[in-house]
Amino acid sequence: xxxxxxxxxxxxxxxxxxxxxxxxxxxxxxxxxxxxxxxxxxxxxxxxxxxxxxxxxxxxxxxxxxxxxxxxxxxxxxxxxxxxxxxxxxxxxxxxxxxxxxxxxxxxxxxxxxxxxxxxxxxxxxxxxxxxxxxxxxxxxxxxxxxxxxxxxxxxxxxxxxxxxxxxxxxxxxxxxxxxxxxxxxxxxxxxxxxxxxxxxxxxxxxxxxxxxxxxxxxxxxxxxxxxxxxxxxxxxxxxxxxxxxxxxxxxxxxxxxxxxxxxxxxxxxxxxxxxxxxxxxxxxxxxxxxxxxxxxxxxxxxxxxxxxxxxxxxxxxxxxxxxxxxxxxxxxxxxxxxxxxxxxxxxxxxxxxxxxxxxxxxxxxxxxxxxxxxxxxxxxxxxxxxxxxxxxxxxxxxxxxxxxxxxxxxxxxxxxxxxxxxxxxxxxxxxxxxxxxxxxxxxxxxxxxxxxxxxxxxxxxxxxxxxxxxxxxxxxxxxxxxxxxxxxxxxxxxxxxxxxxxxxxxxxxxxxxxxxxxxxxxxxxxxxxxxxxxxxxxxxxxxxxxxxxxxxxxxxxxxxxxxxxxxxxxxxxxxxxxxxxxxxxxxx
Numbered sequence: 001x002x003x004x005x006x007x008x009x010x011x012x013x014x015x016x017x018x019x020x021x022x023x024x025x026x027x028x029x030x031x032x033x034x035x036x037x038x039x040x041x042x043x044x045x046x047x048x049x050x051x052x053x054x055x056x057x058x059x060x061x062x063x064x065x066x067x068x069x070x071x072x073x074x075x076x077x078x079x080x081x082x083x084x085x086x087x088x089x090x091x092x093x094x095x096x097x098x099x100x101x102x103x104x105x106x107x108x109x110x111x112x113x114x115x116x117x118x119x120x121x122x123x124x125x126x127x128x129x130x131x132x133x134x135x136x137x138x139x140x141x142x143x144x145x146x147x148x149x150x151x152x153x154x155x156x157x158x159x160x161x162x163x164x165x166x167x168x169x170x171x172x173x174x175x176x177x178x179x180x181x182x183x184x185x186x187x188x189x190x191x192x193x194x195x196x197x198x199x200x201x202x203x204x205x206x207x208x209x210x211x212x213x214x215x216x217x218x219x220x221x222x223x224x225x226x227x228x229x230x231x232x233x234x235x236x237x238x239x240x241x242x243x244x245x246x247x248x249x250x251x252x253x254x255x256x257x258x259x260x261x262x263x264x265x266x267x268x269x270x271x272x273x274x275x276x277x278x279x280x281x282x283x284x285x286x287x288x289x290x291x292x293x294x295x296x297x298x299x300x301x302x303x304x305x306x307x308x309x310x311x312x313x314x315x316x317x318x319x320x321x322x323x324x325x326x327x328x329x330x331x332x333x334x335x336x337x338x339x340x341x342x343x344x345x346x347x348x349x350x351x352x353x354x355x356x357x358x359x360x361x362x363x364x365x366x367x368x369x370x371x372x373x374x375x376x377x378x379x380x381x382x383x384x385x386x387x388x389x390x391x392x393x394x395x396x397x398x399x400x401x402x403x404x405x406x407x408x409x410x411x412x413x414x415x416x417x418x419x420x421x422x423x424x425x426x427x428x429x430x431x432x433x434x435x436x437x438x439x440x441x442x443x444x445x446x447x448x449x450x451x452x453x454x455x456x457x458x459x460x461x462x463x464x465x466x467x468x469x470x471x472x473x474x475x476x477x478x479x480x481x482x483x484x485x486x487x488x489x490x491x492x493x494x495x496x497x498x499x500x501x502x503x504x505x506x507x508x509x510x511x512x513x514x515x516x517x518x519x520x521x522x523x524x525x526x527x528x529x530x531x532x533x534x535x536x537x538x539x540x541x542x543x544x545x546x547x548x549x550x551x552x553x554x555x556x557x558x559x560x561x562x563x564x565x566x567x568x569x570x571x572x573x574x575x576x577x578x579x580x581x582x583x584x585x586x587x588x589x
Contacts, residue, residue, distance in 0.1 A: 207502050300502070318353060356570060
């Protein structure tokens with residue numbers, strides 16, 4: 001039975017929408033696209049909520065636009081998908097008697113550069129920074145940058161002397177494992193079962209690592225100010241982590257302690273095995289399942305980021321996550337009258353690229369893969385499969401809503417001012433939508449903050465395979481390679497912690513994040529190294545980028561030039577998967 005909001009909840013939602021619309025109806029700054037009126041915003045809000053087929057443009061409540069006509073009759077329409085983020089634009093060019101061409105533009109400097117369309121007799125793009133405005137006409141015959149950029153077939157093409165970029169659709173890189181899995185799913189009627197069989201047999205525990213303990217070994221120079229995980233003991237263990245550490249060797253680390261990563265200020269590494277978690281945490285009844293002997297001794301590697309030094313971004317891949325329906329919801333959990341859960345089946349005219357804008361490449365400190373593909377990113381079993389179209393995981397990129405954020409789901413989000421947080425989304429949180437620049441949902445909480453004690457506790461569905469949508473086998477054998485992330489405060493600074501579990505169930509993840517004092521934790525992706533990829537980057541003196549992977553096998557996922565030189569994933573080429581990235585702030589360089 002479909003759940004409908006109560007009158008009180010509907011009233012609250014209406015108030016939140018009015019507040020959000022009022023916020024974005026504020027007067028525009030000079031040389032920027034004028035903000036839409038309250039009436040227009042209300043109409044766009046109706047587009048957003050309507051259960052019908054629509055374009056991805058109609059999903060943007062706060063969009064603003066300008067139109068102009070060139071002397072030769074060419075009609076121009078510039079759409080800012082979210083003026084408060086000031087990142088993404090769509091430029092439509094319609095020649096006299098011709099078809100409209102749409103171009104996806106990205107502003108590489110949204111904090112300081114404004115983009116608008118001049119409305120004089122010879123309209124142009126106006127690019128304003130530090131009160132200096134430059135103009136260009138990339139659609140004009142004498143300066144056909146748009147046509148040339150589209151024909152170049154490159155993912156990013158600089159326009160107007162590099163002040164703005166054209167994003168072109170390209171094919172993203174895929175591994176053999178992903179190609180095989182997608183072929184089976186798309187072309188064999190029982191393909192999903194075959195993929196599951198492979199995961200449950202050939203790939204189960206394939207990536208298990210279990211470092212031996214080293215009695216009496218020197219732990220090296222640990223970062224004492226970050227504290228230690230709550231373990232019963234802190235022995236030194238062998239690891240296969242490939243990072244260079246300050247005052248220590250990466251193959252010998254004290255369990256639960258943090259080490260500064262050499263050449264990467266604000267980034268720290270840690271290692272442990274769940275069997276060493278303090279019994280006061282490990283033996284609490286009713287919170288998680290008991291850990292078996294294999295996951296108890298399985299290595300866990302963690303990387304902590306001091307967010308006072310970094311900004312976080314998120315990009316979708318060229319293929320994943322998609323916007324159409326997952327195959328999982330059925331019956332009342334799916335509206336068969338629309339092409340996707342939000343009425344959208346394609347991102348057109350937007351171009352998801354699976355890589356960082358080249359203008360930011362040398363500022364990237366780290367990347368890690370995002371979340372589940374769309375087909376796995378919805379519920380097949382349990383209450384959440386029966387309403388809200390199966391709760392497809394939502395995501396927002398550069399302020400643009402590509403899939404709506406759903407209540408009840410774990411959400412990592414970044415506001416326009418750089419504030420980063422993690423929480424279980426609620427309807428009341430939709431009041432944040434005007435300010436969200438990036439967001440990614442992925443299932444239900446692994447750890448949630450207890451409102452009374454402030455302590456992180458396992459989420460209510462950690463022990464429930466189907467209702468929690470944890471993936472794994474149909475027999476609920478949930479132990480596999482997994483990645484997750486959590487948030488915590490360290491000396492008043494927010495820290496994001498990435499966790500790589502060589503084989504684990506959600507219960508082992510929950511206990512580990514509890515031991516590390518996390519306030520909130522969520523699942524990312526699982527089953528293979530390409531789905532749990534994580535790398536650090538530092539600029540090298542020759543002008544390139546030095547890449548260091550969390551574990552050695554991840555390096556094989558990077559592309560290669562003809563001479564064998566590795567090209568870093570998400571930085572040097574488009575990938576089919578979504579990912580997070582961290583940019584060094586000016587003060588952190």
